[in-house]
Every structure is written in C-alpha cells, then in structure tokens.
Amino acid sequence: MVTTDGLLQQIEDWRNRGVISDAVALTLRSDLAAGALQGGLQAPERQNRFSFLQVLAVFAGISFAAAILVFISANWEAIPRLVRVAGIFAVILAGFAGGALAHNRGGRYGRLVEEAFYLVGGAGFVGGIALVGQMYHLSGELADAMLVYGAGLGIAGLLVRSPVLGMLAVGALAWWHVNLTDAADLISLHALFFVAAMAVAFVAARAGRHRWLQRAVVVALVAGLSPSIWRVLEAIGDIYDTLPNMVQAGFWIVLFAAGIAMLSVTRRGKIAAGWVGPRLGFAVSLFALFGMHLEADTLFPVAVAGLAGVGLALVVLFWHGAASRGLRFAGYALFVAEVLWLYGVTVYSLLGTAGFFFVLGLALAGGALAIYGFEKRIAARNRKKEVGEGR
C-alpha cells in the first residue's frame, strides 16, 4: 500500500524537478490532507483539517430533510395532492442529481455536501411514501413502512454508494424487524431476509471502506435480532422506579456533569489520554442524557432535556470533533436524534415546527456560506504566504 507520506514525497520530488508548479504542489498536498481521496488514503493531517463548515453543511441537510417530513405531516389541503407528489419527485431528483454533481465538482468539502444532498433525496422518498399513506388513508403503522424505506434507501444507497443512505436503510430494516409480531422467531423468512440484507450492507460497507457504515450494520443487526434486551432493561427500570424523584433527578444530573467533565479534561493539549477518555466521557454523558429524555416532562422540562442534548453535541464537536472522527460523527448523530426527538414532542404545532426547521435550515446554510468564504480567504492568504516562503 502506498502511504500518504510516500505520495507527499513524490509530490515534493515533482515540484523540485519542475514537473509541477509550487501552487499545484500545495493544492495536491492540501487535497491529500483534506481527505479528498477519502477511503483510499489515510492522511495523518486529515483529522486536523476538520472544519465547522462541514458540520453546518450536514446540519443544514438534516434540517431541510426534517422540514420536508414535517411539511408532509402537516397535510396542507391548500396544495393539490398531485402537486405535492410532483414536489416530492422534484426533491428526490434534486437530492440525487445534486449529490452526483457535488461529487463531480469534488473539492475539499465535496464528500459531506454530497451526502447532505443524498440525505435530502432520501427524505423525499420517505416523505413520498408517507404522503401516499395520507392520500389513500392507509392504516398501517410506521413500522410497516420501514421495510419499503429500508429497501428503497438501501438500493439507492448502493447505486450512489452513499454510506449515509446505507445507515438509514439498515436502521429502517432493524426497526421493521424488531416490530414484527414474531420478531423473536429466528427460523423464519423475515429473519433470513433481514440477516441477508445486513450481510449485503456489510459487504458493501467493507468494499467502500465506510467504517461507520460497518459499525452501523453491526449495531442494526444486534438491535434487529434482540427484542429480548428490552426485557432486561425493563427489569432494571423496575428497580429505578422504586427510588424517590429527587434521587432519580440527582442521579442523571451528576452522571451528565461527570461525563462533561471527562470530556473537558481529555481535551487535546490538556491530557494525552488517547481516545478512551473522551469516548468514555461521551458514553457516560449520553447515557445520562438518555435518562433525562426518558424523564422529560416528569423530572426534567422538555426544553432542559433538548438543550442538554444540543449542548452535548456542540461540546463534543468543539472539544473533540477536530481530533476524533468517531466523536465527530457521534456528535452529528446526537444532533439528528435530538432534532427528531424535538420534532416528535412538538408535532402538535405542525406548521410552527415546519417553519422552525425551514428557518433553521436557511440559517445554517447561510452560516455555512459565510464560513466557507471566510475559510477560503484564510486559505488563500496562507497559500500565498507558503508559496512566498517556498521561493
């Protein structure tokens, strides 16, 4: 395997021999560092080239996707159904064609922008199926549609090789399987299909070198095949329920604070604790956050639990996002989960929620553009400086 270091030396060699100019050499080096050839190369500098712009691009995609789903759920009779269906087809087209174009355009931020587009296209598909259910008064539960969601998103994900769609697909299939009335029955056609689908997803993830998708497949497999885990959790919950309210609330707050403290002391430059420290801190605070959400409206107000969730996502991104890709994506995932949860508990004010996500999406996209311009100026200035020094 050719290492990034080897390639960097080669670029330096080409520059010295006059094969390429200083500017071209600099661009190649920064592209390598930014992970433009994602998956094929592991650049040591790549992890440090994390940019807040990428966070905003992904958040904007998530917010737009949520806006589409809430819009469908609002059931606006003012807009004719066929227009809504056509709108859904347009969103799917815009998502997938936009993703392909973003990929072909390439560049430092191409990969995440591409995935954000696919996410919007996938949300269009999910919204479209929900719209059909609404149009024809289909009475199936959400879990019944998960098989269609999983299959559609999975095949689309394979076609455009999108790990994000792959993750959504395996998640949907796990949801579907776990909700079957005979989910525990392993010797059945549905279990065979589920395991086969997970196997295909895992092979595709390995072939594409998408490590996070590989992990997601494993998690989905375990989740889909383990309804009995819930029974164990219920037994633990019974013991917890016997505790007084103050003790319950105090337990979650102390645990959350302890997790945040662990995240703080393991920041880069403070303690060289490796990755175990911050990961453990994140796991502890995430568990506490989960408890706070379970107790939302009883021990904690919804706003407190929501703010704690968004706060934890930002803290993880600011403190550890640059150094750890794992924690960065965990931060994104937490943000998505928090948005979905807030969406769930505020669904009674549908139009207001749709408007909120739309404005949030616009604000994030605007912020992303501003930071992009800012970073571009800084990068140009640095490049000029480096080229000047090189000569």
Added chain:
Amino acid sequence: MMSQALATLPDRKRHLLPAALLATVLLSAIIGAMIENRARILRDGTEIVLRAQPIDPRDLLRGHYVALAFDIAQFEGPLVEAFAKTLDEDNAKVMDVYVTLAPDANGIAQATGISRIRPSEGLFIKGQTLYAHRQITFLPIDFGLSRFYADPARAQMLEARMRQGEVTEIVVAVNDAGTGQIKALRQAGEQILVETPY
C-alpha cells in the same frame, strides 16, 4: 489498495450521475406504483358502505387522522363458530381472511360469512387477523381501513360531530382481490368528503 482506489475514482465519477438518476427513477417509481395501485381501486372497485365509530390520534409522519372502528371489525357468535370449525390450527396464528358481505335495508354492508378461502363470486372484503385458531369465540379483523387522514381542523370537526352521536358511514371501494380503499366519508347522511383517484 491505493491504486485500486484511484482507479475507481474516475469510473465512479462517470457513472455517478446516471446512477443517481436511476436511484431517482427507482424511488419515484415505488411511490408512483403505490399511488396507481390505490387509484385503480378507487376507479374500478365495487362500492360498499360501512358504519364507523371514532377515536382520535395522530401519526408522526402522516399527521392527523380520525381513527375508525367498524361495526364489522369484531366478530363473535355463529359466524366465528362456523369459521373456527374450518381451521386446522391449534395455536394462534396471523392469517388473511375474507368476509362476505350483503347490504341491509339501509344499504349498510353486513357480514354474512368469514372464510380463509377467497370467495369466487359475490361481495367480499379481505382482512387480516392477528390470532385465529379452532377454539376462538371472538375474532377481531383488520381491513386496513382504520384511519381517515385530514388536516387538523377538519379532523377535529369530524371527531366532534362523531362524539355528538352523528352516524358516520364510510364508503369503501373493493377490488376483485377484496382489497378495500376508503372512497368517501358521510356524516348524518351528508357527504363530507369524496376521494378522487389522484
């Protein structure tokens, strides 16, 4: 490994846009097929009228709906006894069933029989039961017609009128396979909503 990765990059670049368009067509086709499947029942299905009672919830993705319970959704007595005798199963089982129907003097469809075998003629509707075995005396059947989606204001109006005791009837179109599709909603004889195929 790197050379492989580099070799696939231009390839992917060339094929990605067609692949993305194929994904778009595929996902849109799934949605389109579902729409056409339902529209065909609305266009060509035989109409039956069912009497309904309300409940009120909402769905996270699809919004507000009026939950409907039908007079012919829960069975006991001679119809169930006759059906149970036709079953071999000792253990509870999920199964598709067909309910044969005949309109009463008011034009409301009433059940005349339950069978696992699809009737070759006459009026019937297909449903699913979560548990059936040969000792059953009570049989709930889900026809997939238990939700009527409406915008929040209309849903609340429908529910309020139902609670006031107004008779609610659902007109259902049924295709040759027995699949039912809600076509219209009437309250106190007034046509509230009629669905068009698209």
